Amino acid sequence: MSRLPAIVSSEGYVPGVNEPEQMICQYLHMTSSMGCSWLGCNVSAFSLPLLMLQLSIIFIVSHTTFFLLKPLRQSILSCQLIGCIVFIWFVRLDNHLLNELFPESGKLVLDTVANFGFMLHVFVIGVQIDTNILKSVQRHIVLIGFMSFILPYAVCVLCIVPLPNLIELDEFSFRTLPFVAALTSMTTFAAVTTTLSDLNLLNSDLGRLSCSTALVTDSCSYITTLALTTIGVALERSEWRPLNNILYIVCFLLSICFLLRPFVLWMAKRIPEGQQIKESQFVVVLIAVLLCGFLSECLGQNASFGGFTMGMCVPDGPPFGSALVNRVDWMATSILVPAKFAICAFKVNLRSLGGDHVLASAITEVVITIAYLVKFTSNFLLAMYFNVSSQDAFHFAMIMCTKGIIDVSAFSLIRSNEVVTEQGYSLLILNMLLVTGSTRFLLWHFYDPSTRYQSYKRTCILDNEPEDFLRMVVCIHNEDNVPSIINLLQASNPSRNQRIEVITMDLLQLEGRASAILIPSSEVKKIPSAQNRVFQVGNAFNYFMQRNYNSVVVEHFVAMAPYDSMHEDIFTIAINKCANIIIVPFHKRWGIDGSIDATFPGIRSVNLKIMEKTPCSIGILLDRGQIGGPTSVLTRRTEVFHITLLFLGGEDDREALAYSWRMAQHPYVSLLVVLLRPAYADHTPDMYEKKLDSEMVDRFRMECKGRDIFIQQEVAEDSIQTAHLLRAMEEGCDLFIVGREHPPSVSRLTCGLLEWSQCPELGRIGDLLATSTFHFSVLVVQKQPLVRIDYVDEHIAFVK
Template sequence: MPPLPAIVSSEGYVPGVNEPEQMICQYLHLTNSMGCSWFGCDVSAFSVPLLMIQLSVIFFVSQSFFYLLKPLRQSILSCQLIGSFVFICLVRLDDHILNQLFPESGKLVLHTVANFGFMLHVFVVGVQIDSSILKSVHRHVVLMGCMSFLVPYAVCVMCLMPLPNLIELDEVTFHTIPFVVALTSMTTFPAVTSTLSDLNLLNSDLGRLSCSTALVTDFCSWITALAMTTIGVALERREWKPLKNVLLIVCFLIWMCYVLRPFVLWIAKRIPEGQDIKETQFLVVIVAVLLCGFLSECLGQNASFGGFVMGLCVPDGPPFGSAIVNRVDWVATSILVPAKFAICAFKVNLKSLGGDEVFGALVTEGFITLAYLAKFTSNFVLAMYFSVPLQDAFHFSMIMCTKGIIDVSAFSLIRSNEVVTDQAYSLLILNMLLVTGSSRLLLWHFYDPSTRYQTYKRNSILECEPGDFFRMVVCIHNEDNVPSVINLLEASNPTIHQRIEVVTMNLHPLEGRASAILLPISQVEKIPSAQNRVLQMGKAFYYFMERNRNSVMVEHLVAMAPYGSMHEDVITIAINKCANIVIVPFHKRWAIDGSIEATFPGIRSVNLKIMEKAPCSIGILLDRGQIGGPNSVLTRRGKVFRITQLFLGGADDREALAYSTRMAQRHLISLLLVVLKTNLTDAEMAPEAHEKRMDREVIDRFRMECRGKDVYIQEEVAKDAVETVHLLRQMEKGCDLFIVGRDHGYVYSQLTYGLSEWSQCPELGRIGDLLATSDFKFSVLVVQQQPMERVESGRVSSSHHVNDLLQH
């Protein structure tokens, strides 16, 4: 091996167009080290090993800061920027470490890789955006989105015009401020969706309003920036040739919309249902991203612009969009994008904020603060004008002031083009971190969407009068839930005199999308990935409604949201429909032999949040085949469907008995009511005398309404949990569906004491959790009545105002 040169690179300054420019000279063969470390060579002098160590260090630093700042609810992107900034500041204290890790000769490769990763990240962002939102937003939302950018920009420009006559301001700062104000005034859609997703607000009313407004603001700011840049270049050079570039960009967009997008949709339609995309289809899309980035560079735009437009051409959601996102996002966002933040952190120069330039820094900071205040105020006033509640308007204005990676990239790009100074760039980054970080922390701490879940009165089955509609909201996660839900509705005894109004919610986890979806089945063509499955399930409920004409009304909705906030849609619909009960499927699925076939933790988290915050009663349905299988109430053909109700006492058991009373009215249903009593004396039960009286009233009402029906009442006495379990074993034979309340009150705690020690699913209660084990073979329905703390009299609900604003 030839001896290595003593100097691997050199740098210096040469005359440039406007000012001296830095030039770096190095040997061309210094790419791979080829094991030269064994000969005493510095491996970091070679570009490939240097890039590897740079990416590794940046990754560990960004992830460390993410875990440190996670309690403050900071996003991964903000933590990457903060971590890179702090790390660069520490490295700059030692010139040796700085030159070893980030020598000038290695920055070009790092820049190239970082920009490539950023283009892929922006492509993923484009894939996740549902561009059809722009077609359906209300004109009020369009006005709010446009004013969110134009008002702060106009206010700052009007304040800037007379400024030279009032104070002595240097020309560089004066020409920099308009661009600084424009960057501060814009709101990017990915930044807003990232904030909402991290705080589990994506499918709340506030989240939907923010997403729609941010998309309009993003579109408006991009059009304005393109126009200002083109006109500015034309005026500076006193020629209008740059306007030809605008025409070429428009032609490029038209070609993407009417040629490339139909081609990508054609590829997506060729994927068989239930299968993943092929490698060739994935490679075609990636090559198209590279070509679009190349064309974007040729048109004078950043390569990320072409990647973003290409992302908009790819259909969002599964199977095509989600597969693209899953394959590309983790590499781009976790490995390559942090390098982009490290480069942006390198450009922050805190020394430019002091010394002789401190006055210019104060003026620039004043205009940045003014832009944020004007943006917040304009959003707040417009939201209040369009009847958004005060609290929601305040939080909406905070969300619209948050920024993300697209904003940071814009800051860096405009600094690289020397449109703004180091001073202005540093202030933009620091203000972005302060405003976005504080906004996320305040939103997490103060905004609680569950406050609107409180209702005027208790919504329960017991409160439902005989002549009223029995309103139900049922949740469906997959096709296996459909038969059991339909048969449970059939068992609920829909008649002309006891009509049932049902809202079925087909719930899907959010995959490959940035914004949540809540649509009626009539608009299911907007989500092609789920169209076939949704239509098939919708047909099943349509046939059920036709079979029970004049006694059942069914409305079918499709919701796509993250599991962390999926309960928002269910609770919102339950409030709007004044539901008496929400039926949710259990998160476990049983096989034919009775063993647990599959477990879905995401569904369990949804059920827990619904039970915690629901504005009505809740029913968790564990189907082991008796409800939706061959022995169901609809397929027995003359045989009796056997239901057992265990009644210990308490609000939940009373609610369960009210539901059983409705079922007992139906023919071919046999109901056994087992009233389990304790051997406590009346003196010991004195604190619960009121509850005991209510229990007796409900049982007497049951006797009266079910007189002449196939109903049996059996009274049992137990002294402890052992006798309770023994009684449950005796009930297993001759039972298809077992109904029980979740909780049973303090008096009956001794009858279930000790059952919770081996509890696996506390949301089912002590009895329900025991029945969910593999020892029992019947299906189970666990009922919980709406807690009284969810009822608040005299309170005005505010969610309808936001809903009205979003509807068109």
């Protein structure tokens, strides 16, 4: 190996177009160290080892900061920026360490890699955007979105105009203030959806309003900024040639819309159902992203603009969009994007805010503050004007003031182009972190979308009048849930005197999209990847409706949302349809041999949230084949379908008894009601609850005379005898119904079961029945608790 040079690079200033520019000279072969560390050289002097070291340091700093700030609900992007700013501030205290880790010669390579990763990240953002949102945006949302950018920008410009006559400020600082106002006034769609997704608010009413408005604001801010920037350059240079760029950009966008997008959609349609994207298709899309970025640079735009527009061409959701997101996002967001924040953090100089620049910093801060205040106020007042509640309007205005990675990139770009001053850039970053960070923390701490369900007048089966529809919301997570739920509906005895209104919810996990969807199945064209499944599920329930003509009405809805907030869509439908009960499938699936075949943690999280905040009764259906299999109630004509109800008392058991009574009126259903009482109680029973239980059982005895209904009384001393009793009931039982919670007076019969509890959402009895030692299907019923004062008007009604 040849002797290494003593000087690996040099830097200095040379005359530039407008002012002296920095030039760095480096040897061409200083890329890979090739093991020269064994000869005593500095490995960090080479481009590749230095880049890997820098990316490693940035990754560790970013995720350490995210771990430390996680209790404050800060986003990973904000933590990456905060961590890089703090780390670089400490590194700057030692010039030798700064030159070793981040020499000027290494920043160029890091900046190039960072911009490439940012382009891929923005491409992913474009893929996740549903372009159909713009088609369904209402006029008032367009007005709010437009005013969200124009109004704060206009107010700031009006405040800036008289400044030269009032304050002595250098010309450059004065010229940068309109750009500072414009950057503060804009709201990007990616920042809003990231905030909503992290806080599980995507499919709330607030989330849908914010997403639609942010997309309009983002479009308006880009168009306005592009026009003003181009016109400003033309006026400065006294020539109109730069205006041609607008025409070229329009042609570029039209080519993407009418040439590239149809080609991408054609590729997506060629993917067979149930299969993944091919490697050749992935490579074609990735090359198209690079070409769009190149053309964007040729048009005078940032390469990320081309990546974003290419992302808009890709259909969102599975299989095409989600596959691209999964393959690209982890590398771009986790490894390369933090490097972008490190570059942005290098440009933050807190010392520039003091000294001779105190006045300029103060004026810039005033402009930024005015922009935020006007933006917040305008969004709040306009939302109130269009009948949004004051609480939601306040939170909506806060969300519209949040910013994200695209905003940071815009700040960095205009700083690199010397459009804003150093103190202006630093203040933009600091204010962004303060406003966005406080907004996220306040929303997480104070905003709870479930509060609107607490004031809702809850309904249940027990309160349902005989002449009313029994309104049931049934949730479908996959095709395996359809047979069991349809047979449960058939067992509910739909007839002309006992009509049932079924609202099906086909639930899909949000993948490859930025915004949630809740639509009737007639609009399923908005979700191309789910069309076949939705049609199959709809046909099955429509056939069920035809079999029960004049006694069953079916409506279909499709919801695509994250599992963490999927319950919001279920609650919305349940409230709008005045549902009496929600039926959800259990999160475990059993195989043919009776063992657990699969477990779905996402479904369990949905069930837990529903049981916690449901506005009506809820039933968790655990199907082992008797409900949806070949021996279901639908296929039996001579053999009876046996249902067993365990009644220990309490409002959940009363609700379960009311539902069982409805089932017992089916001609092919036999009901066994087991009244289980403790030999002696450890707690004094609630006399009011005991009275309600007694009245319900007595009324049930009177109504069941002459029907295939059996009442059996049992006594047990402890949970062991309860388990033996349940084991004795297994023979001949097809469906076991039980309430989730029971009064303290019978706790001796169930307390021991808590030691082996695996699924507490089923209650103590239900959790025992969910083990693999039992072989019948189970329905666990929970009635939404009411305030004690409401019990006075509670009546017992059996639907006939």
